[in-house]
Each structure stands twice: as C-alpha cells, then as structure tokens.
Amino acid sequence: MIAIYKKEMRTYFTTPLGYVFLAVALFVSAFAFALTTYYSSDPTSNTTSYFTIMIFLMAIFLPILTMRSFSEERRTKTDQLLFTSPLSIFSLVLGKFLASLSMFLIYVLISLINLIPLYANVAASASQPNGALIVGNLMALILVGACFIAIGIFASTLTENSAVAMVITIGILIGLLFIYFINLLINVPVLETIFEWLSIYGRFSSFTYGVFDIASLIYYLSLTGLFLFLSERVFQVRRLG
Amino acid sequence: MIEVRNLTRRFGNNYAVDDVSFTIKEGEIVGLLGPNGAGKSTTMNMITGYLSPTRGQVLVDGVDIFEDPQSAKKKIGFLPEQPPLYMDMTVWEYLSFVHDLKNCEFNKKEHLAEIMGLVKITEVKNKLIKNLSKGFKQRVGIAGTLIGNPQIIILDEPTVGLSPEQVIEFRSLVRGLAKKHTVILSTHILGEVQAVCGRILVMNQGKIIADQPTATFKQTVGQSNRFQVKIAGPQREVQNLLRSIHSVKGVTCDGHRDVDAYTYIIEYTGSVEIRKMLFNELARKGWPILAMEDVSVSLEDVFVQLIKKADENGDQPKKKQGDIK
Numbered sequence: 153m154i155a156i157y158k159k160e161m162r163t164y165f166t167t168p169l170g171y172v173f174l175a176v177a178l179f180v181s182a183f184a185f186a187l188t189t190y191y192s193s194d195p196t197s198n199t200t201s202y203f204t205i206m207i208f209l210m211a212i213f214l215p216i217l218t219m220r221s222f223s224e225e226r227r228t229k230t231d232q233l234l235f236t237s238p239l240s241i242f243s244l245v246l247g248k249f250l251a252s253l254s255m256f257l258i259y260v261l262i263s264l265i266n267l268i269p270l271y272a273n274v275a276a277s278a279s280q281p282n283g284a285l286i287v288g289n290l291m292a293l294i295l296v297g298a299c300f301i302a303i304g305i306f307a308s309t310l311t312e313n314s315a316v317a318m319v320i321t322i323g324i325l326i327g328l329l330f331i332y333f334i335n336l337l338i339n340v341p342v343l344e345t346i347f348e349w350l351s352i353y354g355r356f357s358s359f360t361y362g363v364f365d366i367a368s369l370i371y372y373l374s375l376t377g378l379f380l381f382l383s384e385r386v387f388q389v390r391r392l393g
Numbered sequence: 394m395i396e397v398r399n400l401t402r403r404f405g406n407n408y409a410v411d412d413v414s415f416t417i418k419e420g421e422i423v424g425l426l427g428p429n430g431a432g433k434s435t436t437m438n439m440i441t442g443y444l445s446p447t448r449g450q451v452l453v454d455g456v457d458i459f460e461d462p463q464s465a466k467k468k469i470g471f472l473p474e475q476p477p478l479y480m481d482m483t484v485w486e487y488l489s490f491v492h493d494l495k496n497c498e499f500n501k502k503e504h505l506a507e508i509m510g511l512v513k514i515t516e517v518k519n520k521l522i523k524n525l526s527k528g529f530k531q532r533v534g535i536a537g538t539l540i541g542n543p544q545i546i547i548l549d550e551p552t553v554g555l556s557p558e559q560v561i562e563f564r565s566l567v568r569g570l571a572k573k574h575t576v577i578l579s580t581h582i583l584g585e586v587q588a589v590c591g592r593i594l595v596m597n598q599g600k601i602i603a604d605q606p607t608a609t610f611k612q613t614v615g616q617s618n619r620f621q622v623k624i625a626g627p628q629r630e631v632q633n634l635l636r637s638i639h640s641v642k643g644v645t646c647d648g649h650r651d652v653d654a655y656t657y658i659i660e661y662t663g664s665v666e667i668r669k670m671l672f673n674e675l676a677r678k679g680w681p682i683l684a685m686e687d688v689s690v691s692l693e694d695v696f697v698q699l700i701k702k703a704d705e706n707g708d709q710p711k712k713k714q715g716d717i718k
Binding site: 154155156158159162163166167228229230231232233234235236237238239240391392393 | 402403404438441442443444445447462463464466467469471473475477478479480481486490491493494495496537
C-alpha cells in the first residue's frame with residue numbers, strides 16, 4: 153500500500169495534475185473567501201458562506217485529482233502489474249485514496265492562509281472571527297472531501313477514459329449535493345426521508361452553524377468506506393467477467 | 394510447480410479457454426503455441442490471477458491462486474503482452490516501484506543492479522521509459538518480472554515487435570533464466586518455441602491440442618516433405634515429368650511465369666532423396682533448374698497435422714475441426 157501511495161504522490165508532482173489542482177483550487181478559494189468576507193456588501197468575519205461555497209467548488213476540483221486514478225492504469229495496461237502483484241485489491245484502492253486525500257489536505261493546509269488577514273486585521277465593521285466555527289467547518293470540509301475522493305476513485309474504476317471518469321464524478325457529486333434543494337421543493341414524506349439521508353449538503357449545513365454532529369461524522373465516514381468498498385467490488389466483478 | 398485443472402473461461406457465449414489441464418514441473422521451459430485468439434493470453438491471465446476462471450483451478454507450487462492469491466502471486470513474475478510500464482518514470486524509478494510493490498525482501502540497490510546487469514539495461518537506468526526503444530522497453534518489462542526472484546516466469550508474446558537480433562538475444566536470456574526459474578512463454582511463431590522451449594503445448598480455440606517435448610514434436614510435425622523448385626521449360630510437360638517421378642505425391646504450379654520458368658511445389662512421400670533424381674531427369678530433357686529450396690513448416694501445417702492425428706486417435710471433439718483455417 154505504501155508503494156502505491158508513494159507512486160501516486162510522485163505522479164501528482166511529476167505531472168501537471170497536482171499543480172493544476174492546487175493552483176486552481178487555491179486561487180478560486182482565495183477569491184471566494186475575499187468576496188464572502190471583506191469584500192461582501194456587508195463586510196463580515198463570518199466564514200459560513202465561504203465554507204458552503206467551498207463544498208460546491210470541491211465537487212468540481214476534487215474530480216481532477218481522482219479522474220486518472222484507476223482509469224489511466226487500465227488505459228496503459230499497467231493494471232496488470234498491480235493486480236498480479238502480491239498486494240490485495242483493497243490495499244491498492246486504499247493507497248490511491250490516501251494519496252488523493254493527502255493532496256486535498258495539502259490544499260486545505262495552504263488555504264488556511266486565507267484566514268490570516270481575518271485574525272491580523274479585523275475589519276472595522278467585522279466582529280472577532282469565531283475560532284470554533286472555523287475548526288468545525290474545516291473538519292467538515294475534510295470529511296466531505298474524503299467522501300468526494302472516494303466517489304471519484306469509484307468512478308475511475310468504471311472507465312478507462314479519465315475525462316469520462318471526471319464527468320461521472322461531477323455528475324454524482326452535483327446530484328448528491330442538489331438533492332438537498334430538491335428536497336425543499338417536494339412534499340412526499342417517504343422521498344423526503346430518503347433524500348434527507350442521501351443529502352451530503354444537508355449534513356454539512358449543521359457544521360456550518362457550529363454544531364458538531366456525531367451522526368454526520370459517521371455518515372461521511374461510512375459513505376467514504378462504501379465507495380472504497382464498491383471500487384474494490386468493481387475489480388472483483390470484472391475479474392469474474 | 395504449476396498445476397492447471399479443467400480451467401475454463403467464458404466471455405459471453407464464447408469459450409476463450411475450454412477445459413484446459415496441464416502440469417508444469419520445476420525448471421521446465423514450456424512454450425504455449427497457438428494462433429491469435431487461441432486462448433493463450435487468457436490462460437496466462439488466469440494462471441497469474443489477473444482473471445478468474447469460470448471453472449477450474451490453478452495451483453502454483455501447491456497454493457491455489459484464487460484462495461490464497463497473496464502468497465501464490467509472490468511466486469510468479471508476469472510480463473503481459475503489452476509490458477506494464479509507467480512511461481513517465483525512469484527505468485530505475487520503475488524497477489524500484491515494482492520492488493516496493495512486490496514487497497521484496499532483497500536489498501533494493503544490489504538486487505536491482507544485478508537484474509539490470511542481467512537484462513543489460515544498466516546504461517539506460519536514468520532514462521525515462523517513454524524515450525526507450527521497443528527492445529529496451531521489453532527488457533525493462535522482463536527486469537520487472539525478475540524482481541523478487543520468483544520461481545515462475547510467465548511471458549506473454551515476449552518477442553513481438555523485436556528486431557531479429559533482439560529476438561536472438563532474448564532467446565539466450567530466456568535459456569539463462571531457465572537455470573533458476575520455471576518459464577512459460579506464449580508465441581504464435583513455431584520457430585521460437587522450437588528454439589527455446591523444452592516442451593510445447595499447442596492451443597487452438599481454447600483447447601490444448603498437443604502437449605509434447607520439443608524433440609518428439611519436431612519428429613511428428615517437423616518434416617515438411619515439400620520443396621519448391623523453379624524450372625525453365627514448358628509448364629505442362631514439366632509437370633507431367635515431375636508427376637512421373639517415383640514417390641512424388643503431388644505437384645502444384647503457382648502459374649506465375651518468369652521468362653520461360655515456372656515455380657512448382659513438390660510434395661513427396663517417405664525419406665527418399667528425390668532431388669538428385671529430379672536433377673537427372675530434367676537435365677536429360679534440357680530443362681534447367683533455376684532455384685530450389687525447402688518449404689518450411691508453417692504453424693498452419695502443424696495444426697493440420699495435429700488435427701489429422703487427433704482425428705485418427707479419435708480423442709478430440711469433431712465439431713471444432715471445420716473451423717480451423
């Protein structure tokens with residue numbers, strides 16, 4: 153697993169992929185941060201809307217990290233090396249997942265720079281930033297990111313075309329995010345319960361109000377686990393034909 | 394070392410590999426011979442655990458590859474038809490990755506240096522794989538299979554795309570490997586198995602149609618009993634004369650005229666030396682021989698003979714024979 157992890161990290165930094173992800177994600181998040189705090193019509197130190205926007209942006213940026221994961225291996229037939237090596241399929245999946253997650257964590261760490269001016273130079277009309285709220289939001293962002301990465305890896309097992317893998321991922325993620333808004337419109341009790349359960353965004357919103365919700369934590373972790381498990385199943389099923 | 398029992402793999406309604414069984418002993422070099430689509434790659438992919446069989450079992454050194462894949466796969470080095478190389482890595486980085494991937498217990502530096510020396514890629518170790526020639530890429534692939542010193546080496550069509558010198562070099566490399574490893578290689582070139590392998594398994598349409606040591610294989614299918622001769626002279630009369638020679642079984646003319654000469658393919662029976670006889674007869678008539686050469690055995694000939702043989706013994710299903718081209 154460590155071998156795979158190291159190889160993936162190496163690929164991120166020897167191909168443009170990792171840099172593109174970091175550059176684009178950091179630029180856009182800095183922009184979003186500025187617009188939702190100092191430069192909003194009502195300057196504020198409240199980061200809630202920033203993190204909300206980030207969740208939606210991550211649905212577009214994280215698939216960049218995962219789109220090549222397994223699809224590229226299949227396209228270049230290097231999957232034959234991986235799957236005939238003594239490693240179990242699950243440890244291959246896990247190695248790839250952890251590499252993408254590390255890239256995401258690197259992004260999250262660097263994006264903390266955004267918060268510095270908030271603390272250093274509190275705008276006249278803004279109040280003191282709420283530290284606990286920020287920590288809660290960051291945790292939630294990481295959890296949701298892990299979930300998105302697992303879904304992206306799952307999508308990359310389905311096709312040998314990385315562009316297709318990216319489109320599938322974005323499709324699934326946007327779908328899971330927008331279920332929340334669909335749910336606001338419909339009025340069927342059974343569907344509402346199901347949609348509420350599926351809604352990634354609905355679970356996230358509780359974090360943005362500074363509420364730490366164990367159920368949400370378990371929800372995100374199990375969704376991540378589910379998609380990693382499904383990725384492994386795809387290979388087992390394909391092997392059986 | 395390898396035991397394959399009733400291995401079957403179905404893709405849809407098509408049986409790629411159909412009830413194949415064989416055993417390979419330690420230290421053997423076995424050639425899997427067959428035309429494209431005979432099921433060679435599928436068989437190899439199942440032995441290495443890349444594909445699961447629809448039915449059947451593969452035992453690698455007594456370990457079932459589907460029940461205990463981790464320990465069985467450690468014993469195998471596999472080079473697929475297209476070498477699984479990462480083009481953006483240097484040779485050293487690639488081999489080092491494979492070393493980690495196989496969780497190999499040898500000292501990395503020494504082990505990789507030894508292998509790179511063996512397949513002669515030491516001088517390109519810092520080059521990117523994508524910049525290497527096809528022959529070098531193939532060698533890097535072989536180096537990857539040798540890492541961890543697996544007991545069994547499986548090579549799928551290893552000489553495709555190599556130049557003639559590279560093929561010769563490759564053959565001596567494989568013979569060298571056989572001292573320490575059991576080797577299975579697949580090919581659709583008859584000369585290749587005869588040059589390298591001690592035993593030949595012939596596959597066609599997902600079945601094994603022959604399993605023989607190379608020496609006896611040569612005897613059964615190795616003699617072509619045919620040669621090609623170019624004679625200057627009137628076509629019909631030459632043909633009649635050729636037919637009248639004792640032990641000539643058949644004469645065919647390709648009809649292609651070269652000034653006043655035609656090329657004939659002569660098929661003869663037994664081991665009688667008819668070429669002298671032919672020379673004397675034609676000299677008497679004043680029709681000179683311009684060229685004469687043996688027609689080598691082609692893979693198609695082998696199949697025709699093997700199937701004829703199987704038919705005589707009655708141990709092969711008859712329905713398949715009509716399909717063989």
